Amino acid sequence: MTKITMTVNGKSYSGEVEGRTLLVNFLRETLSLTGTHVGCDTSQCGACTVHVNGQNVKSCTMFAIEADGADVTTVEGIAAPDGTLSTVQQAFQDYHGLQCGFCTPGMIMTATKLLENNPKPTEHEVREYLEGNICRCTGYHNIVKAIMAASGQEVTPVAAAE
Amino acid sequence: MSSLARPLPHDAARLHVTGQARYVDDIPTPAGTLHLAFGLSEVAHGVLRGIDLSEVRNCPGVIDVLTAADLPFDNDVSPSAHDEPLLATDRVHYVGQPVFLVIADSHLTARRAARKGRIAIDPLPAILTVDQAMEANSRFEEGPRVYEKGDAKAAIADAMHRLTGTIEVGGQEHFYLEGQAAMALPQDGGDMVIHSSTQHPTEIQHKVAEAVGLPMHAVRVEMRRMGGGFGGKESQGNALAVACAIAARHTGRACKMRYDRDDDMVITGKRHDIRIDYDVGFDDAGRVAGVNFVHKLRCGWAMDLSLPVADRAMLHADNAYHLPTCRIESHRLKTNTQSATAFRGFGGPQGMVGIERVMDHIAHHLGLDPLAVRQVNYYSEAGGPSAPPPPPESISAKMKTEAVQTTPYFMEVEDFELHAITAQLADQAGYAARRAAVAAWNADNAVVKRGVALTPVKFGISFTLTHLNQAGALVHVYSDGSIQVNHGGTEMGQGLFQKMAQVADASFGCGIERIKVTATDTSKVPNTSATAASSGSDLNGMAVRAACEVIKARMAEGVAAYFGCDARDIRFVGGQVSDGAGREISFDEAAQRCYEARISLSSTGYYKTPKVAWDRIAGRGRPFYYFAYGAAMSEVAVDTLTGEYRILRSDIIHDVGASLNPAIDVGQIEGGFVQGAGWLTSEELVWNGDGRLRTHAPSTYKIPACGDRPDVFNVELWSEGRNREDTIYRSKAVGEPPFMLGISALMALSDAVAACGTGYPDLQAPATPERVLAAVNKVRRG
Numbered sequence A: 001m002t003k004i005t006m007t008v009n010g011k012s013y014s015g016e017v018e019g020r021t022l023l024v025n026f027l028r029e030t031l032s033l034t035g036t037h038v039g040c041d042t043s044q045c046g047a048c049t050v051h052v053n054g055q056n057v058k059s060c061t062m063f064a065i066e067a068d069g070a071d072v073t074t075v076e077g078i079a080a081p082d083g084t085l086s087t088v089q090q091a092f093q094d095y096h097g098l099q100c101g102f103c104t105p106g107m108i109m110t111a112t113k114l115l116e117n118n119p120k121p122t123e124h125e126v127r128e129y130l131e132g133n134i135c136r137c138t139g140y141h142n143i144v145k146a147i148m149a150a151s152g153q154e155v156t157p158v159a160a161a162e
Numbered sequence B: 001m002s003s004l005a006r007p008l009p010h011d012a013a014r015l016h017v018t019g020q021a022r023y024v025d026d027i028p029t030p031a032g033t034l035h036l037a038f039g040l041s042e043v044a045h046g047v048l049r050g051i052d053l054s055e056v057r058n059c060p061g062v063i064d065v066l067t068a069a070d071l072p073f074d075n076d077v078s079p080s081a082h083d084e085p086l087l088a089t090d091r092v093h094y095v096g097q098p099v100f101l102v103i104a105d106s107h108l109t110a111r112r113a114a115r116k117g118r119i120a121i122d123p124l125p126a127i128l129t130v131d132q133a134m135e136a137n138s139r140f141e142e143g144p145r146v147y148e149k150g151d152a153k154a155a156i157a158d159a160m161h162r163l164t165g166t167i168e169v170g171g172q173e174h175f176y177l178e179g180q181a182a183m184a185l186p187q188d189g190g191d192m193v194i195h196s197s198t199q200h201p202t203e204i205q206h207k208v209a210e211a212v213g214l215p216m217h218a219v220r221v222e223m224r225r226m227g228g229g230f231g232g233k234e235s236q237g238n239a240l241a242v243a244c245a246i247a248a249r250h251t252g253r254a255c256k257m258r259y260d261r262d263d264d265m266v267i268t269g270k271r272h273d274i275r276i277d278y279d280v281g282f283d284d285a286g287r288v289a290g291v292n293f294v295h296k297l298r299c300g301w302a303m304d305l306s307l308p309v310a311d312r313a314m315l316h317a318d319n320a321y322h323l324p325t326c327r328i329e330s331h332r333l334k335t336n337t338q339s340a341t342a343f344r345g346f347g348g349p350q351g352m353v354g355i356e357r358v359m360d361h362i363a364h365h366l367g368l369d370p371l372a373v374r375q376v377n378y379y380s381e382a383g384g385p386s387a388p389p390p391p392p393e394s395i396s397a398k399m400k401t402e403a404v405q406t407t408p409y410f411m412e413v414e415d416f417e418l419h420a421i422t423a424q425l426a427d428q429a430g431y432a433a434r435r436a437a438v439a440a441w442n443a444d445n446a447v448v449k450r451g452v453a454l455t456p457v458k459f460g461i462s463f464t465l466t467h468l469n470q471a472g473a474l475v476h477v478y479s480d481g482s483i484q485v486n487h488g489g490t491e492m493g494q495g496l497f498q499k500m501a502q503v504a505d506a507s508f509g510c511g512i513e514r515i516k517v518t519a520t521d522t523s524k525v526p527n528t529s530a531t532a533a534s535s536g537s538d539l540n541g542m543a544v545r546a547a548c549e550v551i552k553a554r555m556a557e558g559v560a561a562y563f564g565c566d567a568r569d570i571r572f573v574g575g576q577v578s579d580g581a582g583r584e585i586s587f588d589e590a591a592q593r594c595y596e597a598r599i600s601l602s603s604t605g606y607y608k609t610p611k612v613a614w615d616r617i618a619g620r621g622r623p624f625y626y627f628a629y630g631a632a633m634s635e636v637a638v639d640t641l642t643g644e645y646r647i648l649r650s651d652i653i654h655d656v657g658a659s660l661n662p663a664i665d666v667g668q669i670e671g672g673f674v675q676g677a678g679w680l681t682s683e684e685l686v687w688n689g690d691g692r693l694r695t696h697a698p699s700t701y702k703i704p705a706c707g708d709r710p711d712v713f714n715v716e717l718w719s720e721g722r723n724r725e726d727t728i729y730r731s732k733a734v735g736e737p738p739f740m741l742g743i744s745a746l747m748a749l750s751d752a753v754a755a756c757g758t759g760y761p762d763l764q765a766p767a768t769p770e771r772v773l774a775a776v777n778k779v780r781r782g
């Protein structure tokens, strides 16, 4: 067992981990931050995406020990401390960018990073950036729409009320 | 204004975007919780000689290991025929079958230890393919099921034209993003509380009760949400919940199990693959005189839900087309593979692909526009959407027998909407112009060929097992005016909970923020049906409304007494309760006053679907309350050198009746279409010669990614939609029907491939680039 320390969502945490403990397990089990989901266990679905030192990382692909000393953000750290949703979160809610919601935390993290790097992406760029995040429910249409809306670009509203 | 029919977001959207929404694996566990994993068979068929578990037991952290001999009561997790042991007994029947159960102090310890078991098996010949099963007569039921209308053989023989062919359609992995998971919490007296990611809490309760030797009243199952289900959590969650309960009983500690993704794909059942042989007779216009279908479905090793799935395939062999004579023969084959199970559409998609393939083949043979051939075969429209209410019984009954056409199972098609939907879609999406443009493109381009197709969907709504068409609800109004709604349906992302809140709001007019829909719970609403067959809103919506209306009537009495007016004058609107003549109090105050006046503010509600009755053996009657309709037009581009392709554009008009929530319904249509197109294009399951599934992770099994959806994607609800039957606010079920809109992608690919030469593409599904390339070569050979 090795002692590690990392900053998660602005708070410093320490814990004992085995060398083989994955970051996702450290977050979910040791820190009880269960918003980060495990969809495939093998770095393909993106449900476990978090930010480590400002980079998108699939947390099922990184050892907790590798994140020793790192600054980690999970989906629980995206909204403002007073609960105000980020633009991306708000857009996923308003534009129906989720159904079962299991992919949603990973989508939010990936989309947040995309808009940090590229504040006005084209639809094509959005789709390309999301290639590592699988959604089985929505067909992606409203996810792309939500991200376009979050970037301040015009999208048609979803089935506006009659 | 009530929230009904408004495009409100998913009820838990805020929880999802902030990571607060809890799934089974996220529920905080009690100290000392144990974790489980199965040891799996590596052999497709064989006699179990012995299991050496010494190495498993020696792993640090392993508490115990159980085999079939250790199970205290019933060793069965089947939803149907009692033929599915939780742990293998004397034989193993597929690669991946659970043989022993490891109980350990962590998920990973359990999984690692499970790999150390030594299972001795004497292999027996395995039946893996359709041909092997047919040859060995390995099947469920005594022989093929046959539905017959008229003399198809004679009609085909007498017809001007005749075609025969075969299409094979692969299975499909559900790939619910949240894998199977369950947790059992032992209670005093041996009672169990179960959390399970399941579409069918009552069945979990039932199977757990049998497995721990208790009546159903000793087991409570709670289910707040699933991370996707798609049919894959109708019966496939039984094994985990039962294993957890048995281990919890055995150890006295909370026990939890989740399948790792690879295990999930290897252990659990998938969509049935099917081979369809067809023989069709038709005239110069492409009008079908008779058709003969032979369905051969691989059902896997246990019965599971295969009989109703295969029935539904037969019941959709007509799709939208009137078949004057028809014969459908259905073989339900028993094979040494995963036990195929429910998957969105439940056999309907398989049946429908058969007839769509026939339409495509006829059009190619006659050189006609495929849409024209489809339309000439459509059921006649018995009264349009704006048809006046039917005349009095005696007259309408008489008129009907003459005017209304019947399905191959003799059900009258009284609500056909597809003439109008198709015309509108063809017009809006520019069918004629785009076919011409595609033809021009194909004339100019040798390598990249385009194709376009417009296909309809007519999907029957109701459980075909008639007694399942019932639902219950439990509604409480609290003295502060807040409302708790509970019903038998489960939330798997389809937005059922939000729709149910909207239904309750429509009764109480109290504002949706006062309503909370709580986790499905077998102790609140008993004896529920699975949330399946697209029935969630139809059944539970009526039950919720029934419960609300009972309470509302009582509250009206109470408030009327307070106002000193007639209860019939009381109105519930905009969060107020009024006498219609100026006196009003808030809903909250009304609740408080009713409570003080000792009026019960709690009620159950119950609903059963009317009109449905049929004989599944004879294939006669009315299995469905009504039909849902839709149509999709897709355009594709195929690289004929590699077989690779893209869906360029899809346009959809879909009938959801009068929508309860248009945003949720549009989402179901978009997601359903993409999933359906995935089934028929990129999603390929491959077993090797030993019966081992080789595609057991997303690395090898390709579900649509974000870049795979059509570049242009227009989805619209049918503006005239209004259910002609008396469903909840005249809405229609939406879960499954849009899945089959994906067939348009397969037919567009067939159209593009056909542009390569004179032969018929004979495209098989899933139409992977390899299969497309094979079809291109076939067409080129002529």
Ligand code: FES
Binding pocket: A037, A038, A039, A040, A041, A042, A043, A044, A045, A046, A047, A048, A049, A058, A059, A060, A061
């Ligand atoms: S769980 Fe990490 S990518 Fe799927």
Ligand code: FES
Binding pocket: A097, A098, A099, A100, A101, A102, A103, A104, A134, A135, A136, A137, A138, B177, B227, B228, B493
């Ligand atoms: S919303 Fe279910 S996987 Fe994306």
